[in-house]
Amino acid sequence: MGIIKDRFKEKGDALAAEIKDLLKEHGTTKIGEVQLSQVYQGMRGITGLVTETSLLDAQEGIRFRGYSIPELREKLPKAEGGTEPLPEGLFYLMLIGELPTEADVEHLTGVWQRRSHVPNHVFATIEALPATTHPMTQFVVGIMALQTESEFSKRYAAGMSKKDYWDAVFDDSMDLIARLPRIAAYIYRRKYKNGDHIQPNGLLDWAGNFAHMMGYSDESFKELMRLYMVIHADHEGGNVSAHTTHLVGSALSDPYLSLAAGMNGLAGPLHGLANQEVIKWIYEMREELKTEAPTSEQIADYVKKTLEGGKVVPGYGHAVLRKTDPRFTAQMEFGKKHMPDDPLVQTVWNVYETVPPILQSLGKIKNPWPNVDAHSGALLVHYGMVEYEFYTVLFGVSRALGVLASLCWDRVLNFPLERPKSITTDLVKKWLKGEDEVWGD
Numbered sequence: 001m002g003i004i005k006d007r008f009k010e011k012g013d014a015l016a017a018e019i020k021d022l023l024k025e026h027g028t029t030k031i032g033e034v035q036l037s038q039v040y041q042g043m044r045g046i047t048g049l050v051t052e053t054s055l056l057d058a059q060e061g062i063r064f065r066g067y068s069i070p071e072l073r074e075k076l077p078k079a080e081g082g083t084e085p086l087p088e089g090l091f092y093l094m095l096i097g098e099l100p101t102e103a104d105v106e107h108l109t110g111v112w113q114r115r116s117h118v119p120n121h122v123f124a125t126i127e128a129l130p131a132t133t134h135p136m137t138q139f140v141v142g143i144m145a146l147q148t149e150s151e152f153s154k155r156y157a158a159g160m161s162k163k164d165y166w167d168a169v170f171d172d173s174m175d176l177i178a179r180l181p182r183i184a185a186y187i188y189r190r191k192y193k194n195g196d197h198i199q200p201n202g203l204l205d206w207a208g209n210f211a212h213m214m215g216y217s218d219e220s221f222k223e224l225m226r227l228y229m230v231i232h233a234d235h236e237g238g239n240v241s242a243h244t245t246h247l248v249g250s251a252l253s254d255p256y257l258s259l260a261a262g263m264n265g266l267a268g269p270l271h272g273l274a275n276q277e278v279i280k281w282i283y284e285m286r287e288e289l290k291t292e293a294p295t296s297e298q299i300a301d302y303v304k305k306t307l308e309g310g311k312v313v314p315g316y317g318h319a320v321l322r323k324t325d326p327r328f329t330a331q332m333e334f335g336k337k338h339m340p341d342d343p344l345v346q347t348v349w350n351v352y353e354t355v356p357p358i359l360q361s362l363g364k365i366k367n368p369w370p371n372v373d374a375h376s377g378a379l380l381v382h383y384g385m386v387e388y389e390f391y392t393v394l395f396g397v398s399r400a401l402g403v404l405a406s407l408c409w410d411r412v413l414n415f416p417l418e419r420p421k422s423i424t425t426d427l428v429k430k431w432l433k434g435e436d437e438v439w440g441d
């Protein structure tokens with residue numbers, strides 16, 4: 001691990017020096033204006049964060065350190081005999097800012113294998129929950145139980161100097177990433193496979209071993225996991241899971257506490273839980289229509305019914321994106337290659353043809369196109385993973401890569417406590433009447 005840690009510190013010091021100069025020269029430069037509507041409506045479009053790992057373009061979608069998803073699928077190292085990128089490579093890219101070599105990726109696989117031991121009390125804590133507990137709740141409880149292992153909190157309690165924060169956050173982040181697949185697989189086997197657990201295979205890559213521990217030995221499922229873990233990893237800094245992890249980390253809460261907080265945000269239906277909602281929605285539609293292959297007309301009627309019921313169409317829309325999500329497209333390509341005739345996958349494609357014009361016709365939805373969650377479940381069902389309540393846990397294991405790489409950057413750049421200003425409507429009214437010129441401090 002030393003090599004990657006040293007490289008990271010070198011990059012971190014260089015950027016910290018650049019930022020210092022940049023702020024010295026341009027610290028008072030204005031980078032945008034804020035409208036009252038933005039303050040009330042979820043801070044959309046307000047630039048207020050720095051996240052180095054990825055950048056989202058409304059038209060083009062996500063780029064990780066400048067690389068689009070198609071570019072990553074081509075350029076990142078693959079498993080032997082595979083064609084999908086290894087998530088180890090994406091993590092390296094987000095952390096170091098450069099494409100990894102095959103050797104870098106192999107090194108990371110080894111590091112994560114060596115650090116993957118999960119203490120027994122974590123499993124005992126999960127076991128204390130009723131098996132009916134939602135998998136995301138079990139996942140967060142598992143992460144919290146693992147917090148006993150935090151180097152950051154131990155070293156902080158022992159009086160660590162602030163110049164060493166990054167080092168402890170780095171170690172905790174690596175440990176967490178190494179251990180999360182084990183915890184997630186444990187929850188899956190506990191809840192859905194009668195607690196018949198599968199031991200890790202030390203010869204496999206991180207995502208391949210995750211697939212193995214969940215009980216999927218099919219090579220193309222392992223490939224799906226590699227792709228899945230890459231495309232869900234990061235979506236710049238303002239989304240709920242990334243922003244929450246960053247915010248909580250800014251209080252110097254250790255990476256376990258910070259990630260658990262982010263995962264609670266991911267568990268919301270407008271964010272990561274949408275992946276389970278999509279499959280649930282399609283299953284309910286199939287059941288109501290009594291067909292496995294609904295026609296476009298039937299889908300259109302069902303969409304209208306969903307909207308009339310005051311519900312969202314899950315998997316559609318986005319706070320930033322204004323085109324089809326390239327993460328959706330990558331999964332569609334995977335589907336075309338591995339399962340073009342699967343009826344559920346075909347329904348997802350049929351929904352893709354049908355939903356956008358209907359949403360567009362409402363006139364209020366800024367983005368009628370599918371996001372990442374519209375596709376992921378159908379690919380999993382193809383391989384037999386039908387337990388859709390588990391899907392957000394998969395998203396969470398992947399999202400940890402991005403938010404923890406960012407947390408390492410937060411600490412190496414010594415970002416301070418996050419504390420934006422809030423106001424009251426009373427103050428807004430006074431201010432609009434010219435009775436109060438200052439927002440306060």
Ligand code: CMX
Nearest residue numbers: 270271272274312313314315316317318319365366367371
């Ligand atoms: N179905 C129905 N209505 C939708 C909609 C959808 N898929 N997407 C947006 N709308 C509605 C909003 O609820 C809002 O309605 P009101 O004005 O009545 O409150 C209106 O359209 C305008 O919303 P918007 O500005 O286009 O979208 P937001 O930035 O507010 O919200 C998102 C973005 C993702 C929460 C929203 O599109 C949504 O609820 N989508 C469905 C859930 C989903 O797929 N979430 C996953 C996102 C990706 C991820 O994080 O994993």
